[in-house]
Amino acid sequence: MITPEISWLAILPELGLALGAAAVLLVEVQWKPRAQVLGMVVAGALTIALAFTVVQWIRAQDAVAGAGQLGDLVAFSRMILMDGFAVFGRFALLVTTAIGITAGWRLIEGLGRRRAEALALILLASAGFSIMVSANNLVMVFLGLEVGSIALYVLAGMTRSSSTSDEAALKYFLLGSFASAIFIYGVALIYAGTGQFEILAIRSFFSAFIVTSPGVILIGIALMIVGLGFKVSAAPFHAWAPDVYQGAPAGFVGYMAAVAKIAGFAAIARILITGLGDLEVNWLPVVAGISALSMVGGSLLALVQADIRRMLAYSSVATAGFVMTGVVGGATSGVLFYVAVYALQLVGSFAVVAAVSGPANSASSMDEYQGLATRSPGLAAGFTILLLGMAGLPLTSGFVAKFGVFSDAWSAGYQWLVIVAVLASVLAFAVYLRVVVNMYMSDAEGPTLEVPDTARWVLMIAAAATIIWGILPGSLLDLASSAFPL
Amino acid sequence: MLTWLILLPVLAAIIVSLVPSRRSELHLSLGIALAVLPLALAGYVFWAFEPVSGYQFIEDVTWYAPWGIGWTLGIDGISLPMVVLTTLLVPIALGASTSIEKRRKEFVVYTLLLEAGMIGVFLALDLFIFFVFFEAILIPMYFIIGIWGSDRRVYAAVKFFIYTAFGSALMLAGIIALAFTHAEQFGSLSFALSDLMRLDLPIGAERWLFAAFALAFAIKVPLFPVHTWLPDAHTEAPTAGSVLLAGVLLKLGTYGLLRFNLSLFPEASVDAVWIMGILAVVGIVYGAVVAIVQPDLKRLVAYSSVSHLGFIVLGTFAFTSGAMQGAVIQNVNHGITTGALFLLVGMLYERRHTKLISEFGGIQKSMPVFAGFFLFMAFASIGLPGLNGFVGEFLVLIGAYATLPVLAVIAASGVVLAAIYLLWAYERVFTGVPEKPENQNLADLSTREVALLAPLAALVLVIGLYPNVLLDKIAPSAEAVLDHVVEASGLVIPEPGRLADVFVTDGEGE
Numbered sequence: 001m002i003t004p005e006i007s008w009l010a011i012l013p014e015l016g017l018a019l020g021a022a023a024v025l026l027v028e029v030q031w032k033p034r035a036q037v038l039g040m041v042v043a044g045a046l047t048i049a050l051a052f053t054v055v056q057w058i059r060a061q062d063a064v065a066g067a068g069q070l071g072d073l074v075a076f077s078r079m080i081l082m083d084g085f086a087v088f089g090r091f092a093l094l095v096t097t098a099i100g101i102t103a104g105w106r107l108i109e110g111l112g113r114r115r116a117e118a119l120a121l122i123l124l125a126s127a128g129f130s131i132m133v134s135a136n137n138l139v140m141v142f143l144g145l146e147v148g149s150i151a152l153y154v155l156a157g158m159t160r161s162s163s164t165s166d167e168a169a170l171k172y173f174l175l176g177s178f179a180s181a182i183f184i185y186g187v188a189l190i191y192a193g194t195g196q197f198e199i200l201a202i203r204s205f206f207s208a209f210i211v212t213s214p215g216v217i218l219i220g221i222a223l224m225i226v227g228l229g230f231k232v233s234a235a236p237f238h239a240w241a242p243d244v245y246q247g248a249p250a251g252f253v254g255y256m257a258a259v260a261k262i263a264g265f266a267a268i269a270r271i272l273i274t275g276l277g278d279l280e281v282n283w284l285p286v287v288a289g290i291s292a293l294s295m296v297g298g299s300l301l302a303l304v305q306a307d308i309r310r311m312l313a314y315s316s317v318a319t320a321g322f323v324m325t326g327v328v329g330g331a332t333s334g335v336l337f338y339v340a341v342y343a344l345q346l347v348g349s350f351a352v353v354a355a356v357s358g359p360a361n362s363a364s365s366m367d368e369y370q371g372l373a374t375r376s377p378g379l380a381a382g383f384t385i386l387l388l389g390m391a392g393l394p395l396t397s398g399f400v401a402k403f404g405v406f407s408d409a410w411s412a413g414y415q416w417l418v419i420v421a422v423l424a425s426v427l428a429f430a431v432y433l434r435v436v437v438n439m440y441m442s443d444a445e446g447p448t449l450e451v452p453d454t455a456r457w458v459l460m461i462a463a464a465a466t467i468i469w470g471i472l473p474g475s476l477l478d479l480a481s482s483a484f485p486l
Numbered sequence: 487m488l489t490w491l492i493l494l495p496v497l498a499a500i501i502v503s504l505v506p507s508r509r510s511e512l513h514l515s516l517g518i519a520l521a522v523l524p525l526a527l528a529g530y531v532f533w534a535f536e537p538v539s540g541y542q543f544i545e546d547v548t549w550y551a552p553w554g555i556g557w558t559l560g561i562d563g564i565s566l567p568m569v570v571l572t573t574l575l576v577p578i579a580l581g582a583s584t585s586i587e588k589r590r591k592e593f594v595v596y597t598l599l600l601e602a603g604m605i606g607v608f609l610a611l612d613l614f615i616f617f618v619f620f621e622a623i624l625i626p627m628y629f630i631i632g633i634w635g636s637d638r639r640v641y642a643a644v645k646f647f648i649y650t651a652f653g654s655a656l657m658l659a660g661i662i663a664l665a666f667t668h669a670e671q672f673g674s675l676s677f678a679l680s681d682l683m684r685l686d687l688p689i690g691a692e693r694w695l696f697a698a699f700a701l702a703f704a705i706k707v708p709l710f711p712v713h714t715w716l717p718d719a720h721t722e723a724p725t726a727g728s729v730l731l732a733g734v735l736l737k738l739g740t741y742g743l744l745r746f747n748l749s750l751f752p753e754a755s756v757d758a759v760w761i762m763g764i765l766a767v768v769g770i771v772y773g774a775v776v777a778i779v780q781p782d783l784k785r786l787v788a789y790s791s792v793s794h795l796g797f798i799v800l801g802t803f804a805f806t807s808g809a810m811q812g813a814v815i816q817n818v819n820h821g822i823t824t825g826a827l828f829l830l831v832g833m834l835y836e837r838r839h840t841k842l843i844s845e846f847g848g849i850q851k852s853m854p855v856f857a858g859f860f861l862f863m864a865f866a867s868i869g870l871p872g873l874n875g876f877v878g879e880f881l882v883l884i885g886a887y888a889t890l891p892v893l894a895v896i897a898a899s900g901v902v903l904a905a906i907y908l909l910w911a912y913e914r915v916f917t918g919v920p921e922k923p924e925n926q927n928l929a930d931l932s933t934r935e936v937a938l939l940a941p942l943a944a945l946v947l948v949i950g951l952y953p954n955v956l957l958d959k960i961a962p963s964a965e966a967v968l969d970h971v972v973e974a975s976g977l978v979i980p981e982p983g984r985l986a987d988v989f990v991t992d993g994e995g996e
Contacts, residue, residue: 394618410662422655429651441632441640
């Protein structure tokens with residue numbers, strides 16, 4: 001009997017997160033410590049997980065350079081991958097988690113004894129999404145998706161006293177589980193058509209065979225696109241996003257949205273580009289259509305919102321469309337770069353929202369931002385940088401990201417999509433400028449805001465990253481372009 | 487060297503931003519003092535610039551190799567005068583902003599960042615870098631109009647931003663297309679202007695790309711019919727904003743047409759002569775006619791810009807040596823005279839808090855020096871011989887007459903119309919009996935204000951009397967652009983369209 005060889009390294013980051021989650025809960029039950037102690041435990045778990053991803057990264061680069069076996073990057077009975085793509089995604093997730101927890105720290109502290117619960121849920125969500133970005137098996141993708149999503153549903157309803165939070169959680173849960181079901185149905189159809197769950201095996205299948213009656217497979221692909229499109233809030237599967245972004249506690253929304261985007265796009269890129277690349281004539285037009293619809297529709301709807309969170313929700317729909325142009329372009333590096341920089345900007349933006357309207361609050365009217373530049377100049381300046389970054393103006397990382405994915409789409413022959421995209425970018429400018437107008441061009445007086453130090457740090461890091469990678473993007477671009485999937 | 491031209495204003499902005507906000511008296515003076523440094527450097531570059539064709543002071547550093555983007559800067563006879571003008575107008579614009587009380591530090595910082603961006607646009611020889619600067623300057627200008635403008639400032643700021651961003655969006659697609667065409671033809675991505683000029687574009691694609699670039703620049707110029715953002719932006723902007731908007735920002739459009747459209751798409755440029763020419767002439771006449779009926783002095787000057795910039799576009803697309811040099815020198819002239827006119831209107835506004843022509847009358851009694859400067863700048867703007875405006879418009883009209891006689895004749899009416907709207911405005915504002923009591927005791931120009939206007943007035947005279955200070959440096963580069971167009975498109979320029987037809991060079995003379 002052969003015992004399957006187990007490469008523990010492949011899951012050590014996720015293991016670290018999961019054990020960290022367990023440890024937080026146990027420490028809480030046993031000692032009921034101060035919040036800082038729990039924070040320390042979480043920081044330990046994240047540090048360990050990050051350290052292992054670095055080890056994985058070095059191995060992946062060695063393997064690609066020929067110093068190791070490419071086969072070593074496929075571990076756990078071919079379930080989990082350690083290729084550059086997976087490791088980059090994990091790394092981005094972990095960093096986003098760390099910053100997300102810092103951004104929401106005020107909220108977490110305020111949760112009283114339930115704070116351990118919240119921290120454990122965040123770690124579990126990240127563990128799940130981390131599995132999702134590194135899975136080679138569609139069932140593993142689904143498992144990761146569900147672990148992550150269920151944790152997020154609970155997080156959305158974490159502030160139980162507020163009815164909007166409840167509503168958001170319920171909506172997110174109902175629509176989200178529906179989307180997961182659609183995704184798994186798609187997986188089942190792909191299995192029916194190919195006899196494979198493994199993404200790499202599916203790729204070999206399609207490069208070896210030409211399917212003469214691909215009906216089942218095409219429906220399967222379509223269903224998977226719908227399911228994942230929901231997770232990244234691409235139009236027309238975005239209806240949940242505004243309600244959830246608005247209703248869920250501000251301290252968590254940035255994190256929730258960012259990790260879902262990273263994991264969702266990693267899965268989309270891996271499944272479509274790597275697994276189903278040979279069938280791209282079938283799915284490219286669909287993805288391009290979703291992309292165009294998200295960019296234009298998201299920006300237009302964002303333009304008319306009176307609540308800043310709904311505005312950010314619709315603009316994240318638009319961003320999903322922009323990232324999709326990278327998927328159409330077929331180069332994973334552009335997608336990775338985009339989601340990595342956007343995740344930071346999103347978390348930073350919601351740190352501002354939490355600071356302005358209170359971390360547990362649900363409504364964040366655009367009017368609250370009037371005259372922010374005179375009341376809290378630092379906050380306004382940082383937020384402006386993030387908004388300009390998300391808008392994709394030059395000298396910010398958002399511009400480099402957009403430029404990258406647009407170039408990819410152009411070289412893939414989707415010129416019309418690029419033209420739609422650049423025009424939608426102008427709409428996006430208008431969206432983000434509205435907030436800037438409120439902050440800078442109104443003389444409304446108001447009390448100076450008391451901004452927690454943690455939020456200040458998050459904002460500073462996110463703004464600095466936006467500018468540094470906008471002026472000298474080489475370091476991150478090089479990483480993203482050496483992070484190709486197997 | 488050129489990198490420092492861009493970095494100095496950025497460093498100045500950083501230094502000013504480090505001064506504590508409560509020391510508000512320091513910000514403006516410090517900003518002006520620091521803004522003199524780039525002016526000095528630009529002066530040195532102007533002095534050291536050899537009057538030959540081709541780029542000088544070239545810097546070329548790889549920015550991101552896999553995408554073929556380089557930090558490529560260079561200066562030639564076309565960008566040189568614009569850089570000097572920019573560095574000159576910024577300290578003047580800051581000096582004219584003493585009435586700004588609100589958030590003065592931010593104002594100085596944005597103005598200096600704007601300067602860095604504008605210089606960057608003129609120096610960039612890599613289309614990626616160019617685009618970055620071209621778009622980035624929208625941000626400080628947006629804030630300048632939106633925070634320190636007058637009543638409808640937010641509307642004007644957003645309109646300005648969205649209009650121009652819309653134009654450059656398609657240009658971005660065009661730039662990407664060029665880079666990938668380079669990859670197809672030469673095997674690697676490149677955004678360098680010199681690389682992209684070697685591309686062999688199919689004429690259909692070239693026309694589309696020409697259109698994408700031309701739209702971006704036409705909005706910036708602004709060319710009729712995409713000029714509607716300009717009167718709003720000008721009217722609402724604070725004085726410094728208007729000065730820099732008219733003096734430099736609009737020139738980014740004409741400069742872009744000359745530098746990028748003609749160089750990258752010579753054949754399509756030749757094909758588009760009539761379209762661009764007619765739009766330019768319509769702009770000349772339309773802008774002038776609309777300016778006549780403006781009740782607001784600042785709007786009047788704004789519409790006069792639409793008219794004057796039409797001359798520049800006409801000169802650019804006339805494809806003769808004279809017209810092209812006229813276009814380049816007119817870029818500078820318009821920056822000086824219109825910049826000065828906006829300064830003057832701003833000074834008047836500070837005294838009376840209105841820009842409506844009907845509110846004034848007879849104020850030359852109380853403000854003779856002011857009236858003198860205004861009349862002088864108005865004459866320069868009209869193109870009185872001996873002043874700078876004459877040189878530019880004369881060259882453009884003479885040059886355009888060789889190739890586009892009909893358009894040149896119609897365009898000449900713009901000069902007459904300019905006399906009407908400016909002199910009529912002068913008459914209504916300055917002459918007569920001051921009936922309104924507010925107009926009887928207006929303070930004349932202070933020393934500071936004279937000091938701001940004097941350098942501009944001096945330049946008006948110098949360029950008007952001896953334009954060769956500029957033309958000597960402009961001519962070789964303008965000729966090079968024409969040579970490139972002629973070579974690439976097979977255009978035949980009728981004699982005497984080229985410099986060589988008129989002048990016998992020294993070498994042949996001996």
